[in-house]
């Protein structure tokens with residue numbers, strides 16, 4: 001069951017930065033889509049994902065492991081977010097998935113959207129690499145956020161505790177590598 005974290009105020013008189021970070025299999029994209037659908041009841045929502053995330057689809061959609069999807073902009077640079085934003089009017093919310101793959105300066109743009117444009121910005125992604133090192137961009141975003149939520153998976157080893165860590169179970173070596181169920185698992189502290 002995914003908890004839907006709701007901002008207390010949808011009036012856009014002030015912006016805010018809401019982060020949902022966690023390991024793989026923590027239903028992060030599902031969380032992002034749920035926030036997007038709620039925000040779409042209020043006003044215009046822009047959804048972004050990093051361009052390297054083409055695990056399940058090549059077209060411009062945010063898609064979960066279980067194939068839920070929503071239309072989005074697929075971009076490979078944080079700077080393109082403002083290009084898209086400036087071509088739109090009356091945007092109430094922005095959702096950014098796979099934040100960890102963007103340059104750490106994403107945090108500056110996220111703050112600008114919240115401060116200057118009064119937008120609610122939802123940042124979603126991994127907090128740790130498979131060897132439990134923090135992703136720099138995630139750290140930057142957490143430090144400027146109004147609210148930070150740790151999303152967790154079920155430990156796939158003991159199946160008893162919540163999983164906080166992504167663990168590599170194949171010979172993949174680059175932390176940029178994005179893959180599905182075959183290369184990683186989610187585990188609790190005890191089972192890492």
Ligand SMILES: [Zn+2]
Pocket residue numbers: 155156157158159160161187188189190191
């Ligand atoms: Zn466990």
